[in-house]
Amino acid sequence: MPALNGLLWLISYWLIGEVVIHFSGLPISSGVVGMLLLCTTLAVIGRVPASLAAAAQPLIALLAMLIMPGVVGVFFILNELAGQWLAIVAALLLGTLLSVFTTLWLLTRLMGRSHAD
Known part of the structure; x- marks a missing residue:
């Protein structure tokens, strides 16, 4: 279940990025905006929650396939x-x-x- 909670973190920040791009009209990917907001949040918190780490670890292993x-x-x-x-x-x-x-x-x-x- 921790990985599901972490995946919800990732999807939530991606959706927040979608909303920001939709209303601002910036020519930037919503994923980039979401990850910048997530990075800012993690910098403020000062740690990476275990659930987020559990969800991100398998995605990091597939990063080359996601970029291809x-x-x-x-x-x-x-x-x-x-x-x-x-x-x-x-x-x-x-x-x-x-x-x-x-x-x-x-x-x-x-x-x-x-x-x-």
Whole structure:
């Protein structure tokens, strides 16, 4: 049952992201908005609930499979991306660096709190 509770956490934040995108009209994925809100919530709480960890762990193992359809889809629109390689490379580099630094920051913050206890 803990995994079901954690899955409800994930689905709830995804739906909150859907609502935010619907009413704001931002050109961002609702999943990204939901995960940013979830990350903010976890940073405020200072820990990851066991139920959320139980639901997320199997999904992390399947992450490559979840990303694969989007990666394969890029091959079908290569002609449309032909003149935009500099912007794509810049976005990939910046996105990767921000993702790594954010992950490291969150990890050190959460690990620091758990070692202090």
